[in-house]
Amino acid sequence: MKDIIFSEWQFVTVFFTMIAVLAMIIGRYPRKTTFISGILAFFFNLAAVSFLIYLNTFPDQSQPDATSTSREEEEVDIEDRLNEVYEDNKYRTANKELVAIVEPINENGNMTSHVYVKNFHQTWAFHGEVRVAIYDENNEIIHEEIFDISLDSGETKQIDSDFGNPHFDWFRYAFYPEEN
The missing domain is CATH 2.60.40 (Immunoglobulin-like)
Structure with missing residues (x-):
């Protein structure tokens, strides 16, 4: 499990989260909405990328x-x-x-x-x-x-x-x- 969560591929999670937050800032969403949506985007991306890593670790x-x-x-x-x-x-x-x-x-x-x-x-x-x-x-x-x-x-x-x-x-x- 640690190999999946701390994989170098998890940088994709950070990248997609930054894109989502940047898009909300450019779209002039309220700060509270941007903050909450940024956290939700991070966890959603973490789950999606972890699932894809899991599929690739089962040879x-x-x-x-x-x-x-x-x-x-x-x-x-x-x-x-x-x-x-x-x-x-x-x-x-x-x-x-x-x-x-x-x-x-x-x-x-x-x-x-x-x-x-x-x-x-x-x-x-x-x-x-x-x-x-x-x-x-x-x-x-x-x-x-x-x-x-x-x-x-x-x-x-x-x-x-x-x-x-x-x-x-x-x-x-x-x-x-x-x-x-």
């Missing part, structure tokens, strides 16, 4: 394109895939040191979806929950689950070895630290 991932690399037949390096997702999301998410992936794996001719998580932070451990969901091409949830996890700093863990349909279009994850 979504696309499944690797099977036609170009044929990942079903190749040995997948999970650490490389986790690093790829980390690099893609480290400037977009609130919990940028925590990454989850859903990876389709071919085991003896059987396709299954495995879920992996990693804590990229060098000193802090994570204790809490991760919500993982896979979606089809119509952006509808195929499977969704919440896992209780504990990760030491730098630790990678497989948390599920049969996460539903391996033929999904994209996945999304969100980490929730346990409350003290």
